[in-house]
Amino acid sequence: MERLECSRIAKRYGRGAYALRDISLSIPASGIFALIGRNGAGKTTLVRILATQLSATSGSAHIDGIDVLRQAQKLRERIASVPQEARAVGWLTARQSMVSYLLWRGFGYSEAVEKASRAAKQLGIVGSMDLPNRMLSGGNKRKVLVASAVASGARILFLDEPTTGLDPISRKELWDILMSLKGKHFIFLTTHYLEEAEYLADKIGILDGGRLKAIGTMAELRKMVKRHYIIRTLSDGAVARPVSGTLTRGADGHYQISTTESEAYRISKKLIKRGIKFSMNPLTLDDIFYYIVKKPIDADDYGKEESR
């Protein structure tokens, strides 16, 4: 029963354009699921629908067998959400924020204090607990909110872009925390940091223009792309031109060849023979993402395809 299932979820704000269209998925409600997509792809809309904050225009969704749209109050017993632009309330201390959130969830005062302290320890913010939230670093402010959700004991955590705006070290710290939580919780997170999804997620969904373009593990997503290897070199196109695959040139002068394993092997041998420096890597989630949404984010760098 521990599954997240959506059937043809659609969302239209008023009479405007559809933010989501025909979202159907069925995944185990365990581990970490990352929903990636560009700004405006519909990530927040979907997460808000699943976290019972927003109505869907049509379709249905179930989590652990509970109807998200019709049994919201029942579902709310087992979910917690940290919205995208949530901020710890400025006039409270971290402890006061966490304790009050737990009181709202219906815990007694002493139990709330104890749970807040335990979660603070787990998330490494014990030293910040009695400081006003407004004095905390951006990373610790996010940790206060995540700690509140964790302390609630909710099995399912919805984290909407939990690391946006954090410096690389704070982001990595939060990643480690999320990794440590995934045994006990099902974490549904959205992000536009592709390396974050690749590092954390057991399954990844790619949302674009309100449609779910792909869903699967990294291995499953890789299979959707024919050319699994990327070669980067400063050689001119003539040397590295692939028989099959693409060759693009970026503003920095590098050539990027996207090709199959055997073709990558042939080209690399040719480059070695000529003493030309190059790097060769398997596809990252970035590459898969660009392939699936058909619109490179860094279009200026590798925008023009020279051959196919």
Next chain:
Amino acid sequence: MLMIMEKRNRGSQILASILVNAIYAMVNYPIVLISTLLAPFSLLIVITFVSHGALLPIAIGGALIMTIIGAGTSLQQDLSHLKNDFKLQDMIVSSPTTARMYLAGMAASEIIYSLPALLVLAALAGLYISAPAIAFLEIVAVLAVMFVFSVSLGFLLSTFTSDVVQSWAFAGIVSTVLSALPPVYYPISYIPQPLQYLAYLSPATYAAEILQNAIGAVTFSSYSIAVDWLVIVAIAAVMAFLAIRKSKWRED
């Protein structure tokens, strides 16, 4: 498997709102306490001086009504702030707290917030209003009804705001209709005749008439007072119903 609490402590849910919106704000920023204490006295002082003290009892009653109505206006702004600037309401929607419990807690927090001013006004009422005990009971009843009306209105409006600017706009309109228009600090006879009809658009006018009649400052017929009660109870009931049923707890 993590434990799922089947029974939630409703007292805790109300306490959370009181702590966040009143106690912690006052403890962490004591200046808030001074501000909330002074708020109802500005007009009371002006009216008292201008009338050479003659309108002091009515002005005390008016300040009581305006403090209670102010609780609703503040509630609207506080909830909009927590909802739109901190996204706190989204976190609470995705929790076992219901809209009803959140409203009850936040309403209670506004009473706690207004308590210093209410206590001072109650002391002034004891000193300067000479009326039978039953009149004071009537005053408490009318304040209670107006409180239900104002916090329900504040909660309802807050759930429709998506930006703090909208919240300011709502507060401006509500303040004008509920505080500038009605004659709460003076008798309605002070308003020129045609404009008196305009004053009756505000529920605060009916509350003021009941209060002014109760303390013996202005005499209204029993029929008028019965109509006044009917109007404020009906408006408060409708507003409470709308707040509970029509508020956008889960957004459309």
